[in-house]
Amino acid sequence: MANPRDYLYTKDHEWVRVIDGTARIGITEYAQNELGDVVFVELPAPELIVEEGEGFAVVESVKAVSDIYAPVSGTVKAVNEALEDSPELVNESPFDEGWIAELEINDESQLKDLMTADEYDALLEEV
Amino acid sequence: MRYIPTTQEERERMLAALGIQSLEELFQAIPSHIRSDPSRVLPEPLAESQLLRHMQELASQNQDTQALVSFMGAGAYDHLIPAVVNHVTQRGEFLTAYTPYQAEISQGVLQAIFEFQTLIAELTGMDAANASMYDGATALAEACLMACNAARRQKVVLPATLHPEWIDVVKLYLESQDIHVEILPFDGEAGTVDLTALTDDLGSDAACVVAPYPNFFGLLEPVEELSQWIHDRKGLFVMAVDPVAMGLLQSPGAVGADIVVGDGQPLGNAMAYGGPSFGFFACRGTKLVRRMPGRIVGQTQDLDGKRGFVLTMQTREQHIRREKATSNICSNQALNALAGAVHLCVLGPEGLREAAYQCLQKATYLKQCLKDIGIKTAFSAPSFREFVAAADVNWAEVNKRLLEYGFLGGLPLGQYHEDLDSCVLLSVTEARTKEEIDRFVHVLGGLC
Numbered sequence: 212m213a214n215p216r217d218y219l220y221t222k223d224h225e226w227v228r229v230i231d232g233t234a235r236i237g238i239t240e241y242a243q244n245e246l247g248d249v250v251f252v253e254l255p256a257p258e259l260i261v262e263e264g265e266g267f268a269v270v271e272s273v274k275a276v277s278d279i280y281a282p283v284s285g286t287v288k289a290v291n292e293a294l295e296d297s298p299e300l301v302n303e304s305p306f307d308e309g310w311i312a313e314l315e316i317n318d319e320s321q322l323k324d325l326m327t328a329d330e331y332d333a334l335l336e337e338v
Numbered sequence: 339m340r341y342i343p344t345t346q347e348e349r350e351r352m353l354a355a356l357g358i359q360s361l362e363e364l365f366q367a368i369p370s371h372i373r374s375d376p377s378r379v380l381p382e383p384l385a386e387s388q389l390l391r392h393m394q395e396l397a398s399q400n401q402d403t404q405a406l407v408s409f410m411g412a413g414a415y416d417h418l419i420p421a422v423v424n425h426v427t428q429r430g431e432f433l434t435a436y437t438p439y440q441a442e443i444s445q446g447v448l449q450a451i452f453e454f455q456t457l458i459a460e461l462t463g464m465d466a467a468n469a470s471m472y473d474g475a476t477a478l479a480e481a482c483l484m485a486c487n488a489a490r491r492q493k494v495v496l497p498a499t500l501h502p503e504w505i506d507v508v509k510l511y512l513e514s515q516d517i518h519v520e521i522l523p524f525d526g527e528a529g530t531v532d533l534t535a536l537t538d539d540l541g542s543d544a545a546c547v548v549a550p551y552p553n554f555f556g557l558l559e560p561v562e563e564l565s566q567w568i569h570d571r572k573g574l575f576v577m578a579v580d581p582v583a584m585g586l587l588q589s590p591g592a593v594g595a596d597i598v599v600g601d602g603q604p605l606g607n608a609m610a611y612g613g614p615s616f617g618f619f620a621c622r623g624t625k626l627v628r629r630m631p632g633r634i635v636g637q638t639q640d641l642d643g644k645r646g647f648v649l650t651m652q653t654r655e656q657h658i659r660r661e662k663a664t665s666n667i668c669s670n671q672a673l674n675a676l677a678g679a680v681h682l683c684v685l686g687p688e689g690l691r692e693a694a695y696q697c698l699q700k701a702t703y704l705k706q707c708l709k710d711i712g713i714k715t716a717f718s719a720p721s722f723r724e725f726v727a728a729a730d731v732n733w734a735e736v737n738k739r740l741l742e743y744g745f746l747g748g749l750p751l752g753q754y755h756e757d758l759d760s761c762v763l764l765s766v767t768e769a770r771t772k773e774e775i776d777r778f779v780h781v782l783g784g785l786c
Contacts, residue, residue, distance in 0.1 A: 253628065295625070
């Protein structure tokens, strides 16, 4: 599964899709493959205010439990409630149906620190 | 054989690494007046027969409920324990089993715990229960931590009608984690929480409010009002319940409890001078279960499709995310919990209801008899198996005299609440007979 070209990426293998000042966040194909079967996703509380780099959700797989870090500072505006009953969506559709949460972005300039799809492809080449 | 696991050389190396000269220096943080010198405390060795006699002499200084008729409760109760409870718990397979770390070879213990969890979930009307905790007070402290964790708030509201020792334990757990404890006053007439103290200020940032059911005074709190109040403010409703009372009272699940805890001593466990007992812990819904402290045993299928039992959802407590856990407790009170489970199975729902009903009836009978000799009931709220009686006497002195007549009197409450100096907390279980109650009232009448 190729990394979507219009998304941004972090070194923690999360993706960010920016739509009208909102950042939709999930984990990448590479990340879901490394984690294995996801059995539980702990979603953040709505209206939670998070700082860039702060853990605000948790993905638990049969192999590991990983924090999801906020790629940018913001306020939680939506969570993917479908994951409560179907955490496997993270494996089956990491870039689409397996999204985790949406943040209202505080400071759009923080987006500049994220990687483009090309840069993320290059990162994956190295690992 | 002396058991000193290190050599002199090793000890010197460790002292050097610590940069100190002597063992004495290592222990200097412990005040000298609470330290003891074992060589001065222990007397000379005795022969086996002499030792046995010595221990029997010591034991005979204790008084127990085989010799005394108890009207004391306040957290430990003299309920009847069917002989089959001990018969099962004394079996070597249970009595000597080590904690089931290795699931494959511990199927019996795990199944017993699974059955226990199922019984507790049914008893409390919750979706899931854990394998048990140390006791009721620590279970409540963990419940408060879990509520803070789930609600992302740093304040809990405890009613002043909670057992004073439980309040101390909860405070001890919470205050070291910067969680604020707010005490809700009680209504002096009813003996239950003062509902006018339930303000927006108190509730808007509270992770939970706790309802003891029944409370320390044996009374039934207005649980539906408390549940509504905290839920309107997006906090959790925690109930600390008496398991025997569950035979008669409304199920915590039905009144909206999110977490239910309690002390299991009344189920199949002797009072044993205060312990060991077990705590139970149950909660509602699949989301909260993830935050539940302690062990949970799950039922599953092996590769051949056969039923098997495993320790499940241990990630947070024991393994890779200890720092994110509600608690790192990863043990339980398996044998005590087993006694509770056997007791519940022997009684069944009907038997538990009957035991609870008898407690209520006999306590009400004592209340009435005391009224006839001029000893009033202190509070107006309905009670279960305990109630507070008031008379202008020194209850500690009365209790000393009662002992001479073979009675263990109630708990004087002046030591906990200044205003309740004339009050005593009396408990009547199904184990008391009408004759015992009549005799108690007769003797008490002569002392008051």
